[in-house]
Amino acid sequence: MCEPESFRHLEIPSGGGSAYCRKKVQTKFRLFADPSRIREEPASGRSHHHCRFLQYIGLKNPFHFPAEGVIYTEKIKTPERIAQMTDFYWIVEDFSPVEQQLLATVAEYYPDRLSQTGKKRIVLKKTKEPVLRTTFKKDRAVIEAGTPAAFARGLGSVLSGEKTQETVSFDSLGIMIDCSRNKVFTVDYLKRFLVRMALMGGNLAMLYTEDTYRLPGEPFFGYMRGGYSLAELQDLDRFAAGLGIELVGCIQTLGHLDQVLRHRCYEKARDTGGVLMTDAPETYELIDKMISFWSEALSSRRIHIGMDEAHDLGRGRFLDYHGYENGSDLFLRHLGKVNAVCTRHGLKPIIWSDMFFRLANPAQDYYAENLEISEAVRKKVPPEVRLCYWDYYHDNAAFYEKSIQRHRAFGSEPLVASGIWTWGNFWCSIGKTRETAVPCINACRQTGIRELFFTMWGDDGGYCLYDSALAALELCCGVAYGALPDNDALYSRRFRALCGEDYRLYEAAATLQLCSANCILWDDPLQGTVLLGCEYRKILPDYCKKLERLLTDLNRRPVLSGQLQTVRVLAALLLSKIRLRKALLAAYSRGDRDALRNLAEEVIPGILYRIGEFDELFRADWLETAKPFGLEVIQRRNAGLVARYRELRRVLLEFLDGTLPQIAELDASLEAAPAVRETGFTPDNIYSGSYWL
Template sequence: MKTFTLFWNSAESPAELHPMLEELGRFHPIAPAPPKAANLFFRRSGHGLEVTKKGDAFHIAYSSLHLAARGIGLALAGLEECIIPSFRTVGALFDVSRNLVFTVPQFRKRLRQLALLGYNMVMLYTEDTYELPGVPCMGYLRGSYSLEEMRELDEYAARFGIEMVACIQTLGHLGQFLKWPGAAGFRDTDDVLLTDHVETYELIDRMFNFWSRAFRSRRIHIGMDEAHLLGRGRSLDFHGYENPFGIFKRHLARVGGLAGKYGFHPMIWSDMYFRLGSASRDYYDSCAVIPDEVRETIPRNIELVYWDYYHTDPGIYDRMIDRHVKLGFRPVMASGLWSWYRFWYDHRYSAERVKPCIESCRRNHLTELFFTMWGDDGAYCEFDSMLAGLAWASDLCYGNDGDDRRTARLYRAVTGGDYETVLLAGRINYQLPGRDNGAGTISQLFWDDPLMQQGFRSFNALDGDWYECCRRELESARGALRERALPESGDGGDLRYARLLFDVVIAKLHYQNQLRTGYLAGDREKLAGLLREELPGLLRLMARFQAAFRRQWLNKARPEGLEVIQIRNSGLTERLRESGRRVRAFLAGEVSAIPELELPCDTACRPGERYHQIATGSGLI
């Protein structure tokens, strides 16, 4: 794509755009110029966004600051656009609560990129990763943000018309805070706050005080989701059993009152209302019944956020939105760009779910939606790869449905990366066949113990067809990626790291298959060959992977949290070495068997997706 410089004239450009243009000019080919040299012109308009090209000049008519930013992104890409947006809010949620906490400079870069893509709201999901004066256990050793840092990000976002919204927890999901002895007084269960206690509401008041001074927005997301054991921990000792509906209603009223003290307009995840009305505690249970007395007590000063990262059927979104409307709320929609349980952005899986979600939002006249990028199980996804999903999702929101070439041009202009190659690398997320309860992920094979092999066996890996199918798919994807000329620079994902990830996964898949089949067949020659040829190469790949993972993490995140993944990687490396020791002992006649490799696969004991479920059967890590 041909690059050119956009020149703007300060006297002829609206003053509200000057801070944005000056900042973007530090990172993109945008520069001030005399009137006769200008080729970028702006005009305030009451309707949407219009970007037109006349000769070498771009004319941008915009109705809001964030649409002007998107117009600049389109101009950088040499694209035109004329739209009245379907959505008042197009947002992104970044999870900084599961190990990875972005550095402030990296987050500033994210904000610039999001602005050029047309986003106008950003949530930072912070369970405990912010500092609360007087509460030393809050965010301890977690890379927490200070008040000054949050103010800096808020000020920076405002230049681009982006609203920073705090996304916190005021009930559940606080296990990282509650695990400390100094937080024991706030604990009901391992991750749920003790309700109806003065100290708890003093803590929540401190939270609101922090965020009221951090962000200018008076909207705040106060969580309240997935508090599955609400009232069933220490609360039982204090108050005896009570229907969770009553506890939730009372707690929300008190927290809402504290939010109002600071002028906040809170929103909550809506699942607890539907779960508490479901016999199976299933959010999406079509038979869930929310009693009228509960419906009537839902505070009218809150917003409900309907989150759904799973469904491919548009009708399910329609039904769930209708159920929210019948509660008296037109919800904010939270969809998902899949970064969790993955090493790389999973575009296929995301697109199959995001597209019907957006279509349903349009049909049902929802005006606010945002895209979540969670870090469940350690946030080991190469997060720059997520920018491809953010570019695609924003284009879909603004009406570009299916023109990947157009998205690719915008993506390159914003990040310097190659859109198609990033999506190609996403084939590492090949959905493994062979499980009754659905496909599994490559992560389950990566973390799988080479001797225990509980993940490997759970996919029916003893079936030769299964192994060949996986090998062919992964080697095909690796070959296609290797044929691509990788950009020397850019912010669209570390593609060399992606190629290395393919190498590691394919080598480990082959090693585990050969180890198990060779042992069970009594093929001592095959086992000896593994020790001589396969294992040393795999260990060298793991060493390279360790270094590459460390590099891409520290390029964007604080060091806290890296130790978790390094411990996992180092543990896997040592277990690979241990497999070699066991095989040597077997071949030397020092032991008569390797019992781990003889274990059957019981379908009732198939592991889940999380590291502690797949790496060991003990669960004590």
């Protein structure tokens, strides 16, 4: 520990000042923990570069990074002053090296709460019981835990000021983050997310990457997609290990490879648009490269190899070359070959389980009840392969329990994947997550499942503001450790301490998704097919009232985080869009020319301004959390929306000056049959046939 001197000369270690200092808060703790980095000399008074040591070293310019070997002088806060700033501290000798690394990493992200000098000492009492207890005494906080994950959650409870007694029901608990649907998160953002997950009690993280990794010898993997390099993944793996988190690759080795297979160089490995060609040598040469890459990238000896939703397996080029073959035979033969590749590289595979069930019924219904898989099929599954039962939809524990037993009939213990509802949403739906994940967690606990994780998909463009998922993750982890799902007071205190946000406000912000904000936002303003369906269901009045309440709540807050600012602007934009559509149809149907002119000259310009405001905020958040690749997809949608509102304004003015005798799109909306109105809410594609993504 450095002595309470007023000034120090600090030398930036060799290896590059910029890279060293961009680790945000890390450096300051390493500084105090390693006195060899500090060279005591009288203050010279010289002007020097400044490094980003944040709160513990007073810096004039936190964005001016020093070059390697630069000496500079700054006033250092003494340990006595540090003690006044931190609530908790730890003594190195009290903890194992793994536990020390966890504490040091958490301290880097919570510098005002935790350091090696502070007010209350953190004490760990190890137990063999599956429990987690946190208690507070005058001068210490005691965590009683038997696993690294429980200790990390206990540390989160301490930082939250929570006295708790919880149950440890799972060996592995965590998340799967989708990094394939446009948004590829930066390593820094993933690290921040993993720290918070660890403090919630999670110890498993999967990165879903279809083609978003840079595969040696395969230049189209990750090209213009923000693919992760080997070095990035290894860095993230080391960081996760320091938190006690197992980082597992989650890739695809059969279907969902559209982004790669569209390139002509993969023609021989392609069966259909997104499915690999079974039995083709080129297919297994490619898969061998994939497995080899991930074996080197991550320390875990497990890998999720996907193989879900290959609905058209064997029905493309394979059918042309070899004729029809039973899908189950094709699937099992392919699985055996990929399993052999994994074994050769020292990895144990996990697969999504749905294809076994889909291929056993003509409807390809994964969740068909009373469906039995034949003994012949079950025996052909390699014993090394673990099945992963995924289900994000059912709301009763009995269904999950029955499905788990069906998976156990294969002869091995399945993993279970529930869902945190980020896909197709701008804001994570905590309500939908609670409806589906809580019964799944309870069923897993009841049936003795030991490994459970929550998927965070990014279907349709990855436009969710992903910090919103942390509130749902806090809920899921809390329930997994035995908390009641409606204990909002507990979740609010923990969420405020660990994420710095209001849990109830995050839950309220999910109001956006009660009527599919993404569908309404990008609904064509002239055709209005989505809003037509919403109007038919008579859900818009209630939705607008809830948006108004959300806006009132958000506007009442003096300060909002960037993502909540985006929610505020989006809510106002949605309200304006809905009101314009209603006024437009009403004015047109009754021939109110003055009202139509007001819409064209006053209302539409206001909406265009709000679209621009939303686009700027969304861009800022994207670039704060993810690589730039993929942003263009959302920007094109927003730009297309602007173009269509300009077209609406132009059409209205042409109608008003007599150039257009009528507006065909509005006539079609007003004359739409009930059957059309009922299905208008489904925005899978624009009616002209142009897909959104």
